[in-house]
Every structure is written in C-alpha cells, then in structure tokens.
Amino acid sequence: MRLALTSEDARLQSELREFFTTKVPESIRSTVRNGDHLTKDQIVEAQQILNAAGLAVPNWPVEWGGKDWTPLQRHLWHEEMQAAGVPAPLAFNASMIGPVIAAFGSQAQKERFLPATANLDIWWCQGFSEPDAGSDLASLRTKAVRDGDEWVVNGQKTWTTLGQYADWIFCLVRTNPDAPKKQQGISMLLFEMDTPGVTVRPIKLIDGGYEVNEVFFEDVRVPADQLVGEENHGWDYAKFLLGNERVGVAPVGATKLRLALAKEHASAPLADGSRPIDDPVLGGRIAALENELVALELTALRVAGNSKDGKPDPVSSILKLRGTQLQQDVSELAVDIAGGDAIASGADGAGDVPDWAQHSVPTYLNLRKASIYGGSNEIQRSIIASTILGL
Amino acid sequence: MRLALTSEDARLQSELREFFTTKVPESIRSTVRNGDHLTKDQIVEAQQILNAAGLAVPNWPVEWGGKDWTPLQRHLWHEEMQAAGVPAPLAFNASMIGPVIAAFGSQAQKERFLPATANLDIWWCQGFSEPDAGSDLASLRTKAVRDGDEWVVNGQKTWTTLGQYADWIFCLVRTNPDAPKKQQGISMLLFEMDTPGVTVRPIKLIDGGYEVNEVFFEDVRVPADQLVGEENHGWDYAKFLLGNERVGVAPVGATKLRLALAKEHASAPLADGSRPIDDPVLGGRIAALENELVALELTALRVAGNSKDGKPDPVSSILKLRGTQLQQDVSELAVDIAGGDAIASGADGAGDVPDWAQHSVPTYLNLRKASIYGGSNEIQRSIIASTILGL
C-alpha cells in the first residue's frame, strides 16, 4: 500500500495541470465552469488542442496515438482535465468507436478512421438504443440486409446523443433475424450521417435543450467494407465498447469542480450580507457531499488499478451508480443555493441573477439523465447483485 | 372540511387527558417515559384501571364494553393515552382476539372469554407465525386432528410476543391439509398455555431482552368447543384480526412522546455547558421528524374517518410503513443525542449516565423489529403497489 504518487506520476500530474490550465482557451474553460452549453466548435477546438499534444486518446494503442499509461496515469489525466474545466474528448470517438476499430477493425478501417477520429475531424454518434427497447439493448430491431456489396439498413434508433452534430454513426443492426438468441445475429456498421435515407430528428428535453435525437433509416445503403469485424458479432463489440472505458465512468473530477464552484457561490454574500454557506445545515450538506466524493474518487482509483483485460469490471457499476447520484446531488445543491434566483433560467446571461444560478435548474433537470442513460442505475444494481454478489 | 373538534369531541379529549394523567399511577407512566421495560404486573394494573373506567376496549361492541365511538374519538383515546405514557391495552386481547370472538365466537365463548379478556384476567398470545414461513403466514404447518371431542395439535409457532406471560393462545392450525389452496383448511383454536404438551422457549433478542418465544405443541389436546367460528375458516378470522385495528397501526402518539422526550434530553446542558439542540443540524433533524410526524398523524386522522366495514383499508399500509420508519428514526435520534453515553446500556439505572441514554441503544436495536413484525415494510409496499396502485 502506498499513498504518495511516484515522482514520475507526480511530474505527469503537474505537467497535465499546467497544460490543461494554460493551453486550453479560458473562454472554453469558463463556459464549462459556468455550466453553459459548449458549442460544437468549442468541443472540436478543445479536442484538437489535446490531440496536437498527444492527449486526446491516451487509452488507444500507442501506434494510433495512445500513451500506454497505467490506469492511475489515465485517472490523473481525466481528473486534471475535468478539474480544469476542459471538456473531455468526445466519448463517442475517444472512448467508444476508436478502441473498437483499433481492436476489431481491418487495417484499412484503422487507417481510414482512427486519425480522423482522434482529431475529431469525424464526429461520431452511437446508434444503439431503439424505441421500445430501453435498457433491453439486445432487443434491437433495426435490420440490415445484404445486397451485393452493400448492406441496406432500415429501422430507427433513438437517444442518439449529439447526433445532430455527427458526421458518422456506429450502428448496431440485426443481420440475422433467425439467430437463436437475441444477442446473436447483430452486426456493427459504420456509415455517414448524410447517406441518403438517414433522417435525424432532435428530441427536445425537459431542460429545453436538444442533445439526443431520433435517427431514422430508410433503405440506407452502406458499403460492405464498413462493417466492423465479423458479421453477426456486433454484440461482442458493443459489450467491449460499453465496458471498455472504466476510467471516467464516474464523473468525479467534473463533479468535484461543480461542488467547488457551488461552495464558491455559497460563500458570496447575499443582499442582506449573510452567506448561504454559514448556514450549518447547508454547510453540512456540502461537507457530506465532499466527503462522499472523496470516497468515490478513491474507489475509482482503486478500481483503475484492477484488471486490464478490457472486460467490464463489475465494480465499475459502483462508480456509475454512485457517481451519477453524487452528480445529481451536487446539481440539486446548486439549485438550493440559488434559492429564488433559480427560476431565472431563460435570462441568457443577462440581468442581475448570476449565470450559475440561471443555469442551475436546467442543469439539475438535464442531469436526471445521468442515472438513466448509459445503463440506468437499476441496470447497475442488477449487475452488482448478479455479477458481484451472485444474487 | 373542518379542523376544529366538535365541542363533544373536545370535551372527550380533555376528559381522557385528565383521566390518563391522573388515574394511571405515575410509576407506570414514568417507566414508559424512561423507555424502561414494563413488568407484567404494571401492564395488567394499567389495563384494569382503564377497564374499570370503561376505557380498555372502546372498539368492541357496546354490549361487551365497547364505546360506539367515531374513528376520530378512538383516535383521540389512543393518542391521549400514548402521549400520557399510559401503556395501551394489550393488543392481543383488546385489538386482536377480543374483536374476533365478539364477531365470530359462540355466545358461550363470548361470555366465557370477553370480560376476562377486557380485564386482562386472561393474557392472550398469538399463535400465527411459524419458522420457515416468515411473511408467508398462510404456509403454516402446525396441524390439528380431530379426535372425538378434542383437537390434537402438533407443530410449532414462533415470534410469539410475550408468550412467556400468556395464559391462553389463539392459534392458527391446519385442519384440512388437502384443501386446494393453502389459505383454506386453516382453523383458529383457543387453548391454555399450561395445557400438557405446550412448551415455551423464550428467544433472546439483539437488545438482550426477551419478548418473543418459540411455542412447541406435542399432542396438545384442545376441547372442540374452543374452536372459533367454523372449521377451516380460520384464515378469514386471521385476516379480520390483522385488518381490524387501523387506529393505532401507526404508533403516532408514542413516537410523539419519544420525540418530545428526546428534545428535552437534547436541551439539557452537557458538561461544557453546551446543549445538543443548539446544533442546527441536530435541531433541523428534530424539526424535520416533528413535521413528518405531523403529516403522519394527520394521515392517520384522515384514514380513521374512512370505511368502517372492518376490512383492512390498504391505506393503513401507509401508516404502518411510515409510522415504523419514524419510530425507528426517533430511536436513532435518541442514540445520537446520547453520544458516547449510549454505550452504558447495562448500567441498570445506576451510575451517572442518564437513564434515557442507557436505554437508547437497546431501544434502537429492539425497534428494528418495527419494520419486520406484523407485516414487514416490504409486505406493506407490496400491498400499496398491488391493492392501491394496481401494479
């Protein structure tokens, strides 16, 4: 057992902190800190700055820009990035399809896609969920039928996050409807979002924003060389993809940043000179959240050190479950600190209500998704109960 | 809608308050307030004082000592009694077997048992639960076989509360093992605990006390006229019994008393002159519990007014669920107020640690039962989900 970082890790940590806080434009970082929405351009700019420094895809094979870091080093990278308010590289590219192509793609696919994916020249979206399937991913019904050198795709995806910005989609399709199990007979296709027959319909969310989409496929023709790996093995790749990224599954650094900011806001005097943080009940809530985040971060560090075989460590379910709970709790705290100001959500940065207070309710509402998307907390509990506890 | 009590109800309330606080010996009431165990004699004495004043069994038919009160009046009776620290009439007698005999017993049984039951000349215990059955009451296996004018009982009961004090037991037995449903073929027998073949083994609980028992039956011969109502209809009587007493299902008055006492204890200065209640976090917890008890009491009042057909109102599940949660929360509060003093549980009233602090942990541990016994909170949630919400 050893708490201290090795001098090598400590040096890496301070280099990363230096990089993130000085090389990424303050305008981007303050957008993140204010809880404002990042534009597509800001996200691309940030990732390209990281990629130019070799810091966009450290989890990839070295040959494609990876770093061969230890899990702890990747954790440091992720935490420093989040704490600095730097947007993480787009998950669909860096954590999802990139590693899948690197592991299962053909050499041609690697060369064609990986550099562009790392540099966010291609913006990927994920075509997994379907209406009526919800958490039951494997029940998907979008089908692809082989026609010569092409696959013809028909069906519908939903919850496609940031699909409205996407250039390409990685899409699970049913290629063998007669497979004995629903997990079999699924393949993974890659195709451009402007292929004829693809229609994107953004879904308005309860915070008034748009970040997920319905995507419809009508006779979409996909060249056969855009199938990943083997036909009918898509479910394996999907599992690899979903389990691949343990580091970052719990938004620890981002939540720490939000909590530190909430503390800052609670320390500013109100109109009568009082400070919210001086209320011992609120102060106690902050202290408790801070402590629970410490426990979560330590657990993330502990898990980061375990197993490297690419399989989902079921303990990552703890991180997802608890991480999203705390993320939501901190967003709730911000709303409570905002008090009556919280209803000024539409003031758009103007007026006398502070920006953070304006964003507090939309953020709170938006983050209800955290315990639903990417494997709901009910799914996480099921995984813990069955896989870890054997129940 | 009307909040104020009618003048009649207000008069009844003040009469009851006067009675409970002056006619029941202070020694008994202070035992209750201190959270100490009542002796059997104290329980009998209290009930006989109530019975002499016609206040032991107001829920019974008037002919057998009942009061024909409105649900609100019964609520007032129950709350004033608990708030005064007066032990409620023994539930097995007053709320359980008494009403069953009054409703389903023969005239001979009524005359034989009801007066003695009201006056606690007979101490009843309940023979329902069995090992391995838990919440699944109807799976009981204790059987009774007819032999001439007698039933011969063999089997085992458990969780028999205060069975060690009991003179008689009302016991569910299987009289028709071939009935198509497990709820059928069950009968209810009454017999003396000193009948040959009855053995009582007290079960030590985690607070070190004894209040439940295993009761074993080996060829126990019960006269046939001690069967309640009809053969094989015992399950109906059991359901009537369990659902009969909505008033009092949530221990509101007793919990209010405990919370008021906790507040008193938290207001006493510590060795350094500080008072626990001045800690805003603890104060806030008290205020929140108090408020939640208000909501619960109001709900109990609201439900008390509904349906009088003797069937269990599913809403009583809310009272049981929430009532036991708050009861447990208040016991937890007391432990926290006691701080380091809480470990002096064995001091037996001596020493310098206040009595209430000595009792705090055993009471807390003992009350874990509240959400288990009498239909666990999981059972209550099932009832709410299925019966009320139709899920």
Next chain:
Amino acid sequence: MDFNLDNEQIALRDAVRSLLAASADGREKVVATEPGWDREVWGRIAEMGLLGLTLPEEYDGAGAGAIELTIVAQEIGRVLTPEPYLDVVAAAELVLAAGTDEQKADLLPRIASGETVAVIAHAEPRAPFGTTAYGVTATEGADGWTLSGVKEPVRHAGSADVLLVSADAGDQTRVFVVDASAAGVARTTYATPDEAYAARIVLDGAAAVPLGDAGEEALAGSFACSQVALAAEALGAMETAVGTTVEYLKTRKQFGVTLSKFQALTFRAADMYVSLELARSMVLWSTMSLAERGVDPVVASRVQAEVSRTARHIGQEAIQLHGGIGMTAEASIGHYSARLTVLERTLGTGAQHLAALTASVEDHGMVELLG
C-alpha cells in the same frame, strides 16, 4: 374534524376541472411564446368567478375562503394550467388586506373581472427569502413617491398591468402600486424552467403610490396564504405525476414484460404514493387551519417543508421510473418535475422553511394538531 369536501366544494372542483381540462390541450402552443398564457382562457376563469373567488362581494368577489382557493390551486396543479391565477389572487389579497378603501374599490373589481393583471414584485437577485426589500429604494418627493432599483425574477411581471412593488422606504419596507407601463419601468421578459415567463424589472424613478400601509407584516401574511395555495398546486401536480408514472409502469414493456413486474420499481412507486398521501394530509390541514384560524406562518412553513420534500422525491422518481422517455419534452412527466422544482422554491425553499421550524422547535413539547 373532517377532511372531506362538502357538496358545493365538490361542485366547484368539478367545474374548475372541466374548465381547465378544456384548455389543457392547447397548453403546449400557449406556453411556447410570451406571455405563456391565454387571455381567452383567462376570460373564462374570470367568468366562472374564480379571480374574485376569495374577494368580498362588494368588490365583485364570491366571498369564498381558503378551502375553495386550494381546490382551484390543486386543479391547476393537476393539469399545469399556465395562467397566472395564484399570482394574481395573491396580489388581490394583498390589496384587500392592506390597501386603502379607494385602492380596493379601484383595483379589486378590475382584477376580479380579468381586466387587470396585477402581481406582487418582491423577488430580488441574490436576496434571501423574507419580507425585506433591499434592491429597490423608495423616495418621497414633492410629486409623491418614486422607485429605483431592480426586481428579478418576477413571475408573470411581463404580462402584468399593475405591479405591487416592495421597496426600501428608508426606515422600513413598504409596498407600492406601480403602473407597469409607466415611465421609468423597464421589463425584460424571459422563460422560467417550468415554461412560464418571468421578468427583470428595472425601476428608474418610476412613479409609485403606497399600497395603504402595507409593509413587511402584510407581506408576511400574503406569503403565508400563498404558501398554502402553492402547496395545494404542488399536490395537484404530484397527484398527476404519481398517476402518470403508475400508468407507465403498467403499460411500458422492457425485457418482454411490463415494468410493473419489476418489484424494485413497484416498491418505489409505493414510496411515491406514501409521500403523496402524507403531503395531501398536510395540504388539507393547512387549508383548514387557514380557513378557520387565519394566517399562521408556522403552519405555512410546515406544509411547505413537507411539500418541498415530497415534491423533490416524486419529481425525481417520476422521471427515473419513466427512464429515457421521462427526459423528453414530448412526455408530460418532465414538465411536472420542472413545475415541482420551481414550486418547491417559490416563496422560500424547503430548507428555509425547515430552518424556520427549527427556530421554533423548543416552543412546544409535542405538536398539538387538535383541540
């Protein structure tokens, strides 16, 4: 003690329910643009006598009381009626409680008829909840009073004709009547998280007339009444949220069966129902208390503390049990959660009300509800 509505009250509830149901379909379109509510519906509400429901007959009111008001509030909550009903009733009640005879005779019939929309402008950026005004200053000059400063965010101020503005009048906070279209009154309107509109009001020497002798005491009374009514509105919204969620569990299939087959989910629905019923008891009690005993800030804090807790519980669980669908604006449930989120911090957060209760926790032994 009786928790049941009488026949007349049931008739009122049913009439309001069908009135509001008739306009519920048009809600989505109405809230999409300013002012976020429909003057035609407003007219029908006025016609039914609801705007003057609690006003005396001499001001064209119906002379009803707190029970009737919370009946309407609950129905509003059930269908998320966007019209600024409780906002305007609160303003009318404040005029009734503290205005001069002239002011009452001038304003109240106009409000009751629906002709004039009046709202209380008390909120200020970064002000703690209470009855004191910090950010607007009232100055008395030769031509009367003028107000300067900022009120924000004030719900429905953009569509109001009359503003009742609290201001720092030197030695005390006083309430002033301000013509919303007068010189020196600038309003910037924006959306709130629950699909309504609020405004930033910049006052720059705006002409103002004191509302009788209305000061902090009058505001406290007004807030305590509104807190009960808002709790009733929240109760209505929670009722629908629980009902909608239960229906969803019964119909939505996952892994081949309806969600109602998952015990963990049905238990959580049961807990939501428990919260709902506890909140209902508090709302009914605080309503009766207001009707029979008048304003009591402790009672108002009790119902607000309880409803805030349950609104949060139900608002959060309703979305979670809906899963992804619950996140979309297309489904109704998220709008209920959003409205509940706003309601639980209107006129004080749950934490603030609990702090108020904490401050008085030593004033009594047991809480006595009866007698």
Next chain:
Amino acid sequence: MDFNLDNEQIALRDAVRSLLAASADGREKVVATEPGWDREVWGRIAEMGLLGLTLPEEYDGAGAGAIELTIVAQEIGRVLTPEPYLDVVAAAELVLAAGTDEQKADLLPRIASGETVAVIAHAEPRAPFGTTAYGVTATEGADGWTLSGVKEPVRHAGSADVLLVSADAGDQTRVFVVDASAAGVARTTYATPDEAYAARIVLDGAAAVPLGDAGEEALAGSFACSQVALAAEALGAMETAVGTTVEYLKTRKQFGVTLSKFQALTFRAADMYVSLELARSMVLWSTMSLAERGVDPVVASRVQAEVSRTARHIGQEAIQLHGGIGMTAEASIGHYSARLTVLERTLGTGAQHLAALTASVEDHGMVELLG
C-alpha cells in the same frame, strides 16, 4: 499510489485471521460473563506479537505501522473478536507518544507481553466528545497528584490493570497513570450493547502520576489514530454483515422461492455493497495517510464520517433483509449491527465528525487526495 497489501502484510492478515478464527467459536460463552474476553486468547494474541505490533523493538515491539494495525483491526471486526485489542494498543501508543522514558520502559514491555492491560479512561457522563476533561479533577499535593471525580462509560476498564485517566489539572487537561487497583479507585462494571463490558470509575483521591506531558494534544493524536483503526474494525464487521446477508438471501425461502428472487431485496443488497466498497476505499486511504503522513484529524474525521454513515446503512439493512431471524441473538447478524452501532459512536459520532469537516469546508477548493 497502491491499494494492495504486500506479501508480508498478506501473511500477517492470514495469520491473524486463523488465530482469531480459532477463538471465534468460543465467543458466545466468553462474552456471557465478565470480563467478556479470554485471557488465554489474549496470551495468543500477545505471543503473535500483535500487542506490541506498532511499538518500537526496544520496548519488545515489532516496529510495524498503521497498515499492519488496521489489518489486525479489520480481522477483529470480521469475527467480532471480544478481546480489548484496540483499546490496549491505543493506551500503549499514548504512552509511547507522551510518556517519559521511564514510563515507556516500565509500561510498554508489560503491555506488549500481555501481562498488563492498560486502557485510556477519558469518557465522562454527559461530556461532549473532545479532548477536554471536565468531571475528574487533578490536584497536586505534597505526596504528588490525586484524582477525584467520575469516568464513565469506560470500555474494558473493569478488567484493566492500568488506567490512563484524563483530568482537569486546573489550567489544562492532563493525562495521568493510575493503578486500577489502588485505593480511591472504585469500578462498577456493566454490559454494553455489543456484548462487552464497560465501567463507571469513581475516583476519590486516587494517587496518580502524570503521563509525561500528555495533555489535549496527545489525546487528539491518540484519538485520530484510533479513529482510523476503529474504522478498519468497522470495515471488517461490515464485510461480514454484507456477506452474511447475501448468503441469507440466497438460501432463505419465502413464498416458495429464495429471497434472491425478490428484486427489491437484491437491489438493496447491491446498495449495501456499494456502501461497503466506498467505506473500504476511505479506510485504506486513511490508513495510508496515517502511515505516510502521520496524524491528521481531518483525515480521521473523513473516514469516521464515511464509516458512520455506511455502518448505519449496512447495520440497519442487514437486519431488515434477514427479517425476524435478524432480531434474534441466536443469529450472528444482530451482533454485527450492535457492534457497528457502538463503533459509529466511539470517539465521536458521525455527526460530530461531519461538523468538524463542515468547519473546515472553506479551507480548500477541491479536496486533493493525490500529489
């Protein structure tokens, strides 16, 4: 950063585990009567070198550190070993930290060999948790110091040979060495809720020798170490409690199927496991912090606050998921809950530790764990 035990530490853990397992069967009988622990087992613990584990070799210790100590503590927690191990180690550490050379040379080898049982007597009735003594007064006379007053409840004081008593020495709190069998020391022993024994100690002019210059600072250091060790003990107990509960769900049948078929129950078991693992992280971290950086009251409060929360959660749920069986003394689970209930208020309650963290919440922006 490395959360894993090295081979030597694993060997220590395994050795301790089998030592304690060997005595676990006799536990029920041992705890039934005073002193509630077994001198023979104590001898074996001493033989293995555990009593002097963290003492320097010059005092017959093994010179190990915080990591080794928490390994032992966790094993103790796993099987509810009743011997007063951590109590005595705490006393030894206090002597080591603050005693004179003579006191160290006198007491430490005796403690390490198991010959002398020493405990810290700091608790006082109705005293807030802290380092100050209120109820015992130390007076210096011609013949040295004497103590008068009451210490209660002091765990294992009834079976101790030496008491380290904190007392009000006029201008400050000081710690004194008191012979437990000396004149003027009266002990009344009684059971605690977790099947141990504590005592009320009445001091009436009892002869006492100052423990070096030990005062509040030394006590604070001692408590911060013990808090980490106690958290490790709680972790061990929680580990068993979760494991036992999961086993129960797998085997116990109800309504014809095992409890593991009820999703609502398995989800709660999952939540218990989450609590357990979060607490484990905190315990490991606080241990490493103690080992590498020395005493830090904030770290001690962090682990105590977290472990109190999880101990309560797990202790309560473990019984509830066992149902009626969990209430009986015959089943083991209730004893774990009882022990956890005591542990979470030994050396401060969770609320007190959280209050300490609250007081320092503005001292930092984000909490930095690394670097």
